[in-house]
Amino acid sequence: MARSSRKSVAPTNPLLKLPVRIGKLDIKAIIGELRQLHEDAEDESVGQMPADEELFGALLHLEANAGALKSEKARRKAAIKRVMLWEYLREQADLHQAKAIEQARAAGIEWAQLASPLAVNTPSAAYNKAKRLHAAVLTEASRGDRPVRRTPEAVREAERQAAARAAAQRRAEAEAARRHAVLAPAAQRLLDHRADLDDDEDVSFWLDQVAAVLPSCQTPTQLVSLQTYMEAVVRELRKKEHETGRPAVSAAAALLAYAAAAEATSG
Incomplete structure (x- = not known):
């Protein structure tokens, strides 16, 4: 029996599954909810928890003290919220790292100098990783529901479309x-x-x-x-x-x- 061939996906196509990004969140409100769960559980460490806007520190504290939540319902709710917040933090890290790379390049930094900070071994690998990260910036700029795929081809196509939109706006x-x-x-x-x-x-x-x-x-x-x-x-x-x-x-x-x-x- 002949095997059906798998259809190839054009490297410039966007991802198809929706939603694929957490997007904007009211971080302070969510951290506040988690803080309240620990206060309701009479967690003695809640007084040492970082402020609501200090997302990374607050998540580390909540992770370390997850066992203080007594009810299964509270533990489940808190765990899901923390998973969502870590994903949000990952998205934000990609966005801001991409912007930092742009600023480094604008300051004359060579790709060879960016290899080590990007945890890769060669200038070409640094360039390719930067292109993948740039997808986060392009997705943020377009405000679309579908993110730009993390392939060099997709990023270049998104850059072309962004340039076309900018040119149309200038006209x-x-x-x-x-x-x-x-x-x-x-x-x-x-x-x-x-x-x-x-x-x-x-x-x-x-x-x-x-x-x-x-x-x-x-x-x-x-x-x-x-x-x-x-x-x-x-x-x-x-x-x-x-x-x-x-x-x-x-x-x-x-x-x-x-x-x-x-x-x-x-x-």
Whole structure:
């Protein structure tokens, strides 16, 4: 009987099992729960237990004094909590060690010098281990449910995707800056001459929205809002012209501001 071949997993694919990371925890609250279990058990050593935020020391103390818990229920609950906290600590250690490696490299430290601190024998092994650890940083940065696999290929792919996201963000910011340079002056001209615009209730409402967003218009979201409000002003003025058969703007300066707004929102 022929053996079925095992499907190979692409080295860049993410891990498939969910959840695969502990993620964020309220450490102080969990240590506080464990402290309370020992206090309820009248553990005499609880007074020497490190503070709730001192995770490593607190875990060592709880491990050494696990036998002080009298009930099986308390022992089981405490053991599970400690397993979870050690896993959390492992995740945090990977994250912070990876950041330390980045800082060492930025300071000019060679891979050969990092071999011993990383408990490996060669510069190439140090490089590969650093790449695996960098997966923790990439997972933290993406805030995704699936972590980056600890293979050099997966890390490189995650780095490529992160670079692509960063480039897209830079393009969006550049486009926002370009649009702001066009929209902001046109919006200000509208506001400067709003007294000469048609005083229709809808026109006034949208001009109020323009006035509210313009002073703090910096983010892409705010820029979209500004354009939306300006388009609404132009739309309402045109609607009024169509309904009345007369110009919505009479003064020359206001007419130029109206035209500038129409041009700015059309591009």
